[in-house]
Amino acid sequence: xxxxxxxxELLKKMWGEGQSASQIAKELGGVTRNAVIGKVHRLGLxxxxxxxxxxxxxxxxxxxxxxxxxxxxxxxxxxxxxxVKPAPAPETKAAVPARKQIIPAGQPLxxxxxxxxxxxxxxxxxxxxxxxxxxxxxxxxxxxxxxxxVGDPATDNFWFCGLPVQQGKPYCEAHVGVAxxxxxxxxxxxx
DNA sequence: CCCTGATTCGC
DNA sequence: GCGAATCAGG
Numbered sequence: 001x002x003x004x005x006x007x008x009e010l011l012k013k014m015w016g017e018g019q020s021a022s023q024i025a026k027e028l029g030g031v032t033r034n035a036v037i038g039k040v041h042r043l044g045l046x047x048x049x050x051x052x053x054x055x056x057x058x059x060x061x062x063x064x065x066x067x068x069x070x071x072x073x074x075x076x077x078x079x080x081x082x083x084v085k086p087a088p089a090p091e092t093k094a095a096v097p098a099r100k101q102i103i104p105a106g107q108p109l110x111x112x113x114x115x116x117x118x119x120x121x122x123x124x125x126x127x128x129x130x131x132x133x134x135x136x137x138x139x140x141x142x143x144x145x146x147x148x149x150v151g152d153p154a155t156d157n158f159w160f161c162g163l164p165v166q167q168g169k170p171y172c173e174a175h176v177g178v179a180x181x182x183x184x185x186x187x188x189x190x191x
Numbered sequence: 192c193c194c195t196g197a198t199t200c201g202c
Numbered sequence: 203g204c205g206a207a208t209c210a211g212g
Contacts, residue, residue: 003203020195035205037196042203046197144193167194 001030003039015040122177129174134162146172148179 146161
């Protein structure tokens with residue numbers, strides 16, 4: 001794969017939007033994130049518009065041989081929020097009323113406050129991965145384990161999914177699928 | 192361990 | 203110019 005105009009365009013666009021190199025690479029296909037980063041640098045747009053913060057940028061030191069070269073080209077651009085809204089994480093749902101079986105083990109209805117319609121596909125997916133779930137305990141939760149609760153916390157039939165989370169999200173892909181619905185999951189019921 | 196971007200250097 | 207390998211930080 002070569003860097004055609006279109007691919008470069010997409011690269012620029014995504015980079016400008018703050019997408020990570022790996023995401024860009026994935027989107028483009030046929031290239032690794034290294035390639036993307038390399039290209040980004042060659043294009044001279046290494047620094048993104050004053051992003052607040054993360055990035056390990058500006059680090060050219062402690063390296064054996066390296067001529068410090070500062071190449072900063074201010075690139076004006078508007079940054080539009082990608083609309084990544086944090087969703088309420090169920091996490092530690094403490095309060096378990098005296099009632100027994102609140103949640104049928106087979107069908108998790110976690111954080112959704114209001115009745116929420118979840119696409120059947122997503123649900124099916126969840127049920128499937130549920131089998132593969134690592135079924136970890138609260139103590140075993142880490143930043144990278146899916147924190148989707150399954151079962152009744154009041155019983156020992158309770159566990160967390162524990163599969164690898166989707167980066168930046170508290171859940172694995174399948175659970176992200178049901179936790180974050182596009183917005184209107186309603187199939188327009190023709191009326 | 193997962194991810195990020197940065198840099199170097201052989202091709 | 204390209205990008206894998208490597209580095210460095212979170």
